[in-house]
Amino acid sequence: MPVDIDIAKVAHLARIDLSAEELAQYGAQLSVILEYAERVSSLPTEGVEPTSHPLPATNAFRPDVVTPSLTNEEALAMAPEAEDGYFRVPRILGEP
Amino acid sequence: MTDLADLSIAEAGRQLRAGDITSIDLWEATVTRIAYTEPHLHAFLTVDRDGARAAAHAADAAFKAGEDAGPLQGIPIALKDNMCTKGLATTASSRMLEGWVPPYDGTAVAKLRAGGAVLVGKTNLDEFAMGSSTENSAFGTSRNPWDTNRVPGGSSGGSAGSVAAGAAMGAFGSDTGGSIRQPAALCGVVGMKPTYGLVSRYGLIAFASSLDQIGPFARSVEDAALLLEGVAGHDIHDATSYRGEYPTFSDGLDLGVKGLRVGIVKELMVDAIDSEIRSASRAMADKLADAGADVVEVSLPSSEYALSAYYLIAPAECSANLARLDGVRYGNRVPADTTDEMMAKTRAAGFGPEVIRRILLGTYALSAGYYDAFYGQAQRVRTLVRQDFAKAYEHTDVLISPTTPTTAFEIGAKTDDPIAMYYSDVCTIPSNLAGDPSISVPVGLDTQGLPIGFQIMAPALGESTLFRAAAEVERLAEFTARPLLAVSKETV
Numbered sequence: 001m002p003v004d005i006d007i008a009k010v011a012h013l014a015r016i017d018l019s020a021e022e023l024a025q026y027g028a029q030l031s032v033i034l035e036y037a038e039r040v041s042s043l044p045t046e047g048v049e050p051t052s053h054p055l056p057a058t059n060a061f062r063p064d065v066v067t068p069s070l071t072n073e074e075a076l077a078m079a080p081e082a083e084d085g086y087f088r089v090p091r092i093l094g095e096p
Numbered sequence: 097m098t099d100l101a102d103l104s105i106a107e108a109g110r111q112l113r114a115g116d117i118t119s120i121d122l123w124e125a126t127v128t129r130i131a132y133t134e135p136h137l138h139a140f141l142t143v144d145r146d147g148a149r150a151a152a153h154a155a156d157a158a159f160k161a162g163e164d165a166g167p168l169q170g171i172p173i174a175l176k177d178n179m180c181t182k183g184l185a186t187t188a189s190s191r192m193l194e195g196w197v198p199p200y201d202g203t204a205v206a207k208l209r210a211g212g213a214v215l216v217g218k219t220n221l222d223e224f225a226m227g228s229s230t231e232n233s234a235f236g237t238s239r240n241p242w243d244t245n246r247v248p249g250g251s252s253g254g255s256a257g258s259v260a261a262g263a264a265m266g267a268f269g270s271d272t273g274g275s276i277r278q279p280a281a282l283c284g285v286v287g288m289k290p291t292y293g294l295v296s297r298y299g300l301i302a303f304a305s306s307l308d309q310i311g312p313f314a315r316s317v318e319d320a321a322l323l324l325e326g327v328a329g330h331d332i333h334d335a336t337s338y339r340g341e342y343p344t345f346s347d348g349l350d351l352g353v354k355g356l357r358v359g360i361v362k363e364l365m366v367d368a369i370d371s372e373i374r375s376a377s378r379a380m381a382d383k384l385a386d387a388g389a390d391v392v393e394v395s396l397p398s399s400e401y402a403l404s405a406y407y408l409i410a411p412a413e414c415s416a417n418l419a420r421l422d423g424v425r426y427g428n429r430v431p432a433d434t435t436d437e438m439m440a441k442t443r444a445a446g447f448g449p450e451v452i453r454r455i456l457l458g459t460y461a462l463s464a465g466y467y468d469a470f471y472g473q474a475q476r477v478r479t480l481v482r483q484d485f486a487k488a489y490e491h492t493d494v495l496i497s498p499t500t501p502t503t504a505f506e507i508g509a510k511t512d513d514p515i516a517m518y519y520s521d522v523c524t525i526p527s528n529l530a531g532d533p534s535i536s537v538p539v540g541l542d543t544q545g546l547p548i549g550f551q552i553m554a555p556a557l558g559e560s561t562l563f564r565a566a567a568e569v570e571r572l573a574e575f576t577a578r579p580l581l582a583v584s585k586e587t588v
Contacts, residue, residue: 005460014415014459015422016452017440026456029514033457034470036515039404040477041469050475051482053306053336054292054531054556060335074199080429087425089435 119170169212192446202299219254249279274524281549354388415458
């Protein structure tokens with residue numbers, strides 16, 4: 001059964017600005033893909049622990065030693081916009 | 097006389113150390129081959145002529161001074177363009193990163209430089225490694241050197257094609273669901289995905305962090321082992337990188353398979369796999385048995401759900417990883433009045449359709465109300481896949497199967513059908529979900545003259561056994577064919 005998706009909401013959550021036409025197209029494609037992916041629900045998995053990662057390693061520590069890192073100039077060299085040593089972005093809050 | 101561009105890495109290393117050839121000779125043979133093949137293949141996004149020449153000179157100077165940094169010193173090697181290279185553009189084949197020059201080397205890249213490798217350039221891929229054909233590249237599709245109307249596979253299609261054509265002696269790619277092994281199979285070269293964590297992911301542009309792994313392409317199993325040895329090892333910059341000891345992979349390639357317990361995977365020998373590929377796999381299983389291996393049939397019952405689970409897990413992780421591409425710190429930006437609008441417009445303009453599809457898919461699978469039914473269930477299926485492998489390895493040392501369901505397909509054949517494209521990785525995905533090493537070795541050509549890949553899988557950190565079995569498969573296959581493009585440069 002095709003999966004019903006609120007595609008406009010998903011696109012907003014993902015911060016991707018899509019036209020109505022694109023939303024309809026992606027919505028239809030996702031519905032088909034999810035119908036296929038939903039096959040996973042036909043396997044009985046009661047009591048099965050989820051695997052989030054193939055390695056059991058936890059708490060991977062490194063020595064607490066200061067090492068050189070990028071300079072401010074290097075970090076900002078590829079910024080779309082920078083000013084006074086900071087990344088610059090457009091207005092974040094609404095109109096005052 | 098053999099064109100130097102066609103030497104194996106092992107043989108070139110011997111000749112370099114005997115003083116018969118120089119690294120500059122190898123580089124010149126390589127760049128000559130690139131000039132001839134590249135207009136047909138489009139395997140590269142960047143060829144670093146100046147950097148490679150300087151590295152070749154440096155390698156020759158080192159040899160002269162008696163300094164030897166290992167088997168890759170002086171060897172021309174190509175890198176997938178999702179591996180960060182300091183001072184050299186790295187795009188992941190995305191408009192989002194067009195023109196981006198990383199301020200640092202990824203760990204694998206740094207190790208190759210320290211090992212004296214000659215880094216030829218950056219190879220084409222499906223955007224952010226999402227795809228099976230390189231058709232999702234924002235900078236044009238690469239072509240298969242065996243038939244330029246066909247895809248080289250993907251996502252590491254440029255790396256596979258460059259090695260097949262002799263435009264590099266070896267290459268690196270990344271494998272999240274088959275992105276090394278599938279193009280290796282389609283291009284008739286060896287491609288290997290190491291155990292998860294064996295190679296640092298630091299500086300590899302992330303797609304799905306619990307699955308991504310860097311690995312080699314080569315024209316022989318021995319070369320693949322040498323390439324892997326050049327990049328493996330723990331790295332404090334990647335908390336998931338493996339900390340323990342591991343053996344030298346290139347030892348034991350001559351041991352053969354006598355007494356080796358080999359399981360042929362029943363679920364990967366079904367009708368959906370092309371019959372010629374199944375026959376070739378069956379024939380190789382018989383040869384392994386004749387060579388002394390103990391070949392049995394094994395079942396991985398959950399593997400038929402692996403593809404479905406993968407297409408929830410990988411998009412979920414990708415939607416989180418690609419959130420960093422928001423037009424703020426690096427990459428391209430579409431101006432807008434507010435930051436929120438700027439991000440949404442930047443991402444719509446910067447990402448191609450397959451990347452958008454997967455980000456939306458992952459965002460949905462992780463969103464409130466659907467998380468457990470989709471992502472949570474996929475993670476539990478991942479556990480079942482791992483349990484299947486563990487059970488199979490109780491009575492086998494390695495598993496075998498075809499690498500791909502078809503040989504190289506025509507450009508455009510699957511672009512309108514995402515699920516058909518996704519099915520290209522049906523045989524390779526289980527090893528990614530398990531975190532296990534796996535390799536594709538070419539074993540023959542189909543009736544259309546296209547290469548057939550044979551997959552060998554081993555338990556985590558079983559690289560030595562994997563390479564040992566692969567070397568025997570290579571000997572038994574006697575696959576010596578080369579694409580016309582690589583052998584006909586004087587005649588075409």
